[in-house]
Amino acid sequence: xxxxxxxxxxxxxxxxxxxxxxxxxxxxxxxxxxxxxxxxxxxxxxxxxxxxxxxxxxxxxxxxxxxxxxxxxxxxxxxxxxxxxxxxxxxxxxxxxxxxxxxxxxxxxxxxxxxxxxxxxxxxxxxxxxxxxxxxxxxxxxxxxxxxxxxxxxxxxxxxxxxxxxxxxxxxxxxxxxxxxxxxxxxxxxxxxxxxxxxxxxxxxxxxxxxxxxxxxxxxxxxxxxxxxxxxxxxxxxxxxxxxxxxxxxxxxxxxxxxxxxxxxxxxxxxxxxxxxxxxxxxxxxxxxxxxxxxxxxxxxxxxxxxxxxxxxxxxxxxxxxxxxxxxxxxxxxxxxxxxxxxxxxxxxxxxxxxxxxxxxxxxxxxxxxxxxxxxxxxxxxxxxxxx
Amino acid sequence: xxxxxxxxxxxxxxxxxxxxxxxxxxxxxxxxxxxxxxxxxxxxxxxxxxxxxxxxxxxxxxxxxxxxxxxxxxxxxxxxxxxxxxxxxxxxxxxxxxxxxxxxxxxxxxxxxxxxxxxxxxxxxxxxxxxxxxxxxxxxxxxxxxxxxxxxxxxxxxxxxxxxxxxxxxxxxxxxxxxxxxxxxxxxxxxxxxxxxxxxxxxxxxxxxxxxxxxxxxxxxxxxxxxxxxxxxxxxxxxxxxxxxxxxxxxxxxxxxxxxxxxxxxxxxxxxxxxxxxxxxxxxx
Numbered sequence: 001x002x003x004x005x006x007x008x009x010x011x012x013x014x015x016x017x018x019x020x021x022x023x024x025x026x027x028x029x030x031x032x033x034x035x036x037x038x039x040x041x042x043x044x045x046x047x048x049x050x051x052x053x054x055x056x057x058x059x060x061x062x063x064x065x066x067x068x069x070x071x072x073x074x075x076x077x078x079x080x081x082x083x084x085x086x087x088x089x090x091x092x093x094x095x096x097x098x099x100x101x102x103x104x105x106x107x108x109x110x111x112x113x114x115x116x117x118x119x120x121x122x123x124x125x126x127x128x129x130x131x132x133x134x135x136x137x138x139x140x141x142x143x144x145x146x147x148x149x150x151x152x153x154x155x156x157x158x159x160x161x162x163x164x165x166x167x168x169x170x171x172x173x174x175x176x177x178x179x180x181x182x183x184x185x186x187x188x189x190x191x192x193x194x195x196x197x198x199x200x201x202x203x204x205x206x207x208x209x210x211x212x213x214x215x216x217x218x219x220x221x222x223x224x225x226x227x228x229x230x231x232x233x234x235x236x237x238x239x240x241x242x243x244x245x246x247x248x249x250x251x252x253x254x255x256x257x258x259x260x261x262x263x264x265x266x267x268x269x270x271x272x273x274x275x276x277x278x279x280x281x282x283x284x285x286x287x288x289x290x291x292x293x294x295x296x297x298x299x300x301x302x303x304x305x306x307x308x309x310x311x312x313x314x315x316x317x318x319x320x321x322x323x324x325x326x327x328x329x330x331x332x333x334x335x336x337x338x339x340x341x342x343x344x345x346x347x348x349x350x351x352x353x354x355x356x357x358x359x360x361x362x363x364x365x366x367x368x369x370x371x372x373x374x375x376x377x378x379x380x381x382x383x384x385x386x387x388x
Numbered sequence: 389x390x391x392x393x394x395x396x397x398x399x400x401x402x403x404x405x406x407x408x409x410x411x412x413x414x415x416x417x418x419x420x421x422x423x424x425x426x427x428x429x430x431x432x433x434x435x436x437x438x439x440x441x442x443x444x445x446x447x448x449x450x451x452x453x454x455x456x457x458x459x460x461x462x463x464x465x466x467x468x469x470x471x472x473x474x475x476x477x478x479x480x481x482x483x484x485x486x487x488x489x490x491x492x493x494x495x496x497x498x499x500x501x502x503x504x505x506x507x508x509x510x511x512x513x514x515x516x517x518x519x520x521x522x523x524x525x526x527x528x529x530x531x532x533x534x535x536x537x538x539x540x541x542x543x544x545x546x547x548x549x550x551x552x553x554x555x556x557x558x559x560x561x562x563x564x565x566x567x568x569x570x571x572x573x574x575x576x577x578x579x580x581x582x583x584x585x586x587x588x589x590x591x592x593x594x595x596x597x598x599x600x601x602x603x604x605x606x607x608x609x610x611x612x613x614x615x616x617x618x619x620x621x622x623x624x625x626x627x628x629x630x631x632x633x634x635x636x637x638x639x640x641x642x643x644x645x646x647x648x649x650x651x652x653x654x655x656x657x658x659x660x661x662x663x664x665x666x667x668x669x670x671x672x673x
Binding site: 055057078079080081082083085086088090091092093094095096097098105106109139140141152155156158165 | 575582584
């Protein structure tokens, strides 16, 4: 890549006085503009420390930190931090200030005038899904955990920083609210394209949130850094494999989609007026146990088993069993698999926007995709290995 | 001496009972099955409204008692030592001067000291300084006054210095406790957004510590009003003079009026302190 990364850490080290081993040792890391890089690892691996080195809440004892191409290792730390949003697990809203005052923290430090600040506050509240009229003048005490963290995020976005540092922001929130906040945040990020460093200990959150994931071992050693797909398809060592845990293949399915670029296997279909005997032959040729009955607009409606076809003179719209398992074009293979499990024929129908059949996903397709992803990931790492 | 101790005990009582009443609203919300009328009364600061009525009644009673003595034809010791314009009023002013000055000085010394002792470079000295302040309070007040008399001579100034040392502890300790009690994550968030240490201190830590610091100031104020009754011992004046006269000449009316005046002053200032704690508490807490 020719352009400079947004954040670049080079050989950064943090050694606390009186301890022999450093907390962070020789860490080099680049974060590209507009991406979410997730730092994930077991507790005590130094991932929070690493995050706090970026905004120098913890001063590094060695190495350099660059933003764009500017060396910020020794600039004024307070001014540096005003250029980055900072969100922590405990939120840390100022309890004696109204929500509006909380969100206005950085803008007022930067000397924005009053009208601009209050306009920005309302904009941010709307952005994080809180009605400005209702929440502007409330105090943090009156908010639920989820609402408080929404305000926390809004406050961090206060002066529209290019960089956001988030330390387990959704860690203390109940699972249901957490998932909603994660999704909302991703939607927000799709608009805002901030450069985000995100710390979590939860691999599933990392997979969900990260454009790239850095799996950290002791002393913040990077064990693997890559896209979630590639990490799931090819964990480089046992440490990473253990950390990802079981089900990594299933999780990997979330990153594979069926869209019109994917060629699916043909599946025997028939219309209501077609001859059952011919459909039966087609099913036998294709080695399928079922035939899909399509209506006149090409929408899959019924599964007709081989037995249904053998016994019937002609088929009706009530023959066989109803097609329940449908996914739309663009769905992930994970969703397709879920539908396959409940489908009568153990295949998922992929339909276009108008409901017409695009194709079906079978187990062999999943199998092929996953094996392909693994081969590609391995080849990728072999190429890297050969290059270095 | 019995009259004197009863005055001290009464001012002490005033401090603790109002303290207790003031803490209740906080714990009241957690307490189960509190009668609703009680909760309603508390939420409206009933105590704060009743206290001035009580104080006024006490003052009225004292006034009627004073009138009933008929100072014109009473014994000479009574009429001379109970004259309002030449004795009681100047003593009252003196008493308040001592108490207010020493409280102001306590705040001026103890709050910055408490702030300094909670900052990282000086934090390790905190326990040592608190121990010194503790010993200031542990010394008998009488002894403390005498020590300062020996060092600084007679007069108002000596009294104030002694009282400052005596009342330093509650404010110092509450300042430190109040600042230490501020949620670390709030400070972390402030620093993380680029607030300077000074800004975090003035905009976040001190406002959040205000209720605790004010509670300390209130205790110091009450201590000082009580202690100012001893000022007469080293020529500092105050209402202690009247009380001492009443004791020495065995004139109970003199003793009663002196002691009751001190009690009224103490109760009044305790009430002012409670008002301050209620209305200076930052919104949102």
